[in-house]
Amino acid sequence: MKEFExxxxxxxxxxxxxxxxxxxxxxxxxxxxxxxLTCPVCLGLPGSLPVxxxxxxxxxxxxxxxxxxxxxxxxxxxxxxxxxxxxxKGYQISQxxxxxxxxxxxxxxxxxxxxxxxxxxxxxxxxxxxxIHDGANNCSLVDYNRTGTPLMEIVSEPDLRTPQEAxxxxxxxxxxxxxxxxxxCDMEKGSLRCDANVSVRQKGAKEFGVKxxxxxxxxxKAVKSALEFEENRHRAMILAGEKIVQETRLWNDExxxxxxxxxxxxxxxxxxxxxxxxxxxxxAPNAVEEVRRDxxxxxxxxxxxxxxxxxLVEYDAHILIQDPHIADFxxxxxxxxxxxxxxxxxxIGPVQQEMNSRKCGIGELKLPPQNLxxxxxxxxxxxxxNLVGKDVLIMMLDTGKDAQTIxxxxxxxxxxxxxxxxxxVEAILNENQKVVAQIKEGKDSAMGFLVGQAMxxxxxxxxxxxxxxxxxxxxxxx
Amino acid sequence: xxSKEEVRYIAxxxxxxxxxxxxxxxxxxxxAILDYIEKLKKLDVSGIAPTSHVLPLQDVFREDRTRPSLTxxxxxxxxxxxxxxxxxxxxxxx
Numbered sequence: 001m002k003e004f005e006x007x008x009x010x011x012x013x014x015x016x017x018x019x020x021x022x023x024x025x026x027x028x029x030x031x032x033x034x035x036x037l038t039c040p041v042c043l044g045l046p047g048s049l050p051v052x053x054x055x056x057x058x059x060x061x062x063x064x065x066x067x068x069x070x071x072x073x074x075x076x077x078x079x080x081x082x083x084x085x086x087x088x089k090g091y092q093i094s095q096x097x098x099x100x101x102x103x104x105x106x107x108x109x110x111x112x113x114x115x116x117x118x119x120x121x122x123x124x125x126x127x128x129x130x131x132i133h134d135g136a137n138n139c140s141l142v143d144y145n146r147t148g149t150p151l152m153e154i155v156s157e158p159d160l161r162t163p164q165e166a167x168x169x170x171x172x173x174x175x176x177x178x179x180x181x182x183x184x185c186d187m188e189k190g191s192l193r194c195d196a197n198v199s200v201r202q203k204g205a206k207e208f209g210v211k212x213x214x215x216x217x218x219x220x221k222a223v224k225s226a227l228e229f230e231e232n233r234h235r236a237m238i239l240a241g242e243k244i245v246q247e248t249r250l251w252n253d254e255x256x257x258x259x260x261x262x263x264x265x266x267x268x269x270x271x272x273x274x275x276x277x278x279x280x281x282x283x284a285p286n287a288v289e290e291v292r293r294d295x296x297x298x299x300x301x302x303x304x305x306x307x308x309x310x311x312l313v314e315y316d317a318h319i320l321i322q323d324p325h326i327a328d329f330x331x332x333x334x335x336x337x338x339x340x341x342x343x344x345x346x347x348i349g350p351v352q353q354e355m356n357s358r359k360c361g362i363g364e365l366k367l368p369p370q371n372l373x374x375x376x377x378x379x380x381x382x383x384x385x386n387l388v389g390k391d392v393l394i395m396m397l398d399t400g401k402d403a404q405t406i407x408x409x410x411x412x413x414x415x416x417x418x419x420x421x422x423x424x425v426e427a428i429l430n431e432n433q434k435v436v437a438q439i440k441e442g443k444d445s446a447m448g449f450l451v452g453q454a455m456x457x458x459x460x461x462x463x464x465x466x467x468x469x470x471x472x473x474x475x476x477x478x
Numbered sequence: 479x480x481s482k483e484e485v486r487y488i489a490x491x492x493x494x495x496x497x498x499x500x501x502x503x504x505x506x507x508x509x510a511i512l513d514y515i516e517k518l519k520k521l522d523v524s525g526i527a528p529t530s531h532v533l534p535l536q537d538v539f540r541e542d543r544t545r546p547s548l549t550x551x552x553x554x555x556x557x558x559x560x561x562x563x564x565x566x567x568x569x570x571x572x
Contacts, residue, residue, distance in 0.1 A: 018542050025545030034563045038553045039545070045556070055542035076530045083493055085567040098530075133569065134561075141564035144553070269491055274530040279538050 008160035015191040021148035023050030034143035042148035044089030069104025086129040099123030110168035118157030163227035200234035366400035375403035414463040
């Protein structure tokens with residue numbers, strides 16, 4: 001049996017979340033009524049001229065820096081010519097031989113280790129409009145709102161070897177892009193899109209196999225499934241001695257399979273040439289430096305720092321860095337409370353649970369860091385139990401009040417008044433003499449039952465540790 | 479000289495329908511242009527910086543501020559056909 005090797009490269013299209021489109025002042029927004037966000041520039045009307053949005057170039061430099069890429073000191077735009085109804089000008093303004101960036105890399109955690117995946121190039125271009133096929137009426141409908149949305153295309157080197165690795169690359173790339181705050185990175189809204197190139201060859205072969213390009217991948221999971229499907233299809237064809245043709249295929253999620261794209265067999269001949277309506281742009285070192293100064297800490301660096309600085313375990317730190325706002329929140333909590341593991345447990349446990357059920361980010365929770373610390377302190381001091389603490393958290397988030405106020409208002413403080421607890425224990429012991437006898441015979445597990453009974457009597461407000469101590473003493477002494 | 483097939487291919491890329499007679503004309507005229515380019519290629523340009531734009535300008539930007547868009551009615555006025563607030567085109571199948 002021959003051993004196969006799969007070779008995968010991914011092209012990611014990222015929509016920037018600027019106020020306006022890349023070359024005109026139309027709002028860059030998703031979900032508006034069709035054809036209400038257009039102008040002569042993005043409709044490609046004669047006589048109109050594109051002008052580059054300054055912020056788009058800035059965002060592009062941010063992405064290039066985050067991907068450790070070489071930035072071209074001078075860049076230009078080019079026309080990519082093809083006819084399709086979603087492209088009103090008959091060409092897409094893109095970048096050909098002088099892209100924003102080339103030869104970058106990103107570190108990906110995959111299969112328990114770190115692997116550096118090369119970034120071949122990253123360039124700017126404009127998005128096309130949206131086509132809706134109306135088969136019933138034998139026509140297609142075009143909405144040009146999306147036309148001219150700023151896009152950055154990020155092309156990986158063919159460094160990925162398994163569908164899982166491709167999935168992990170996308171996860172790492174998305175997190176990096178989220179940190180940059182340049183895009184929603186929402187695949188459902190199309191602000192992050194992915195096409196995959198895949199081929200299969202004999203392990204150790206120098207030449208690549210014939211590749212297939214897969215489109216219509218609507219989620220990271222779809223990317224992985226489609227690549228698994230293609231990997232198997234290619235292997236089966238090679239084993240059967242069939243010839244693989246280079247083609248574009250579409251992923252069908254329902255059928256869990258790829259199918260050749262039905263389109264006219266016309267070689268792609270885009271006839272790129274320099275866009276005469278746009279002047280060149282310089283990305284001089286000082287301009288790049290200025291952007292670099294504003295760069296946030298990237299996920300990988302943050303992970304390493306959190307691990308070192310707060311001696312967190314890898315698992316916890318990984319969860320914290322999934323959202324830079326959560327990591328920041330953790331660090332602000334850590335300034336005033338030294339049990340970092342405890343803070344982490346509260347954040348990745350109850351706090352994130354509440355974020356999920358309320359469908360909001362940490363910033364929208366009514367929870368300043370000092371309030372979480374206040375709550376943790378109450379739990380640690382034994383004022384409330386861990387369990388009640390979680391209820392207190394919910395009430396804090398509902399009202400925006402701090403832990404102390406909630407505990408006082410609701411009378412949730414544990415009864416730590418020994419006198420009161422002694423009385424309760426006495427009553428419990430009298431009511432459960434059989435159990436007491438069992439404990440005296442060495443059946444320690446029955447202790448829990450008595451503590452439970454006493455907790456019930458105090459509606460859960462007794463300090464369970466104190467209660468246990470009293471019961472134990474009473475039984476041994478008595 | 480460009481072949482008839484080459485001219486037909488270029489014409490199809492540009493969605494131009496040429497008659498046989500016209501193809502012969504373009505075989506000659508396009509070839510003349512290509513020949514001229516060949517001549518230009520012989521020039522020594524080693525001392526000249528690559529130029530992608532004829533104007534001595536660079537870094538022309540606009541700020542990221544919205545400007546009013548056309549209304550839907552204005553935008554659709556130029557559509558050869560429209561339906562459901564959209565530009566209506568012959569069906570494209572992928």
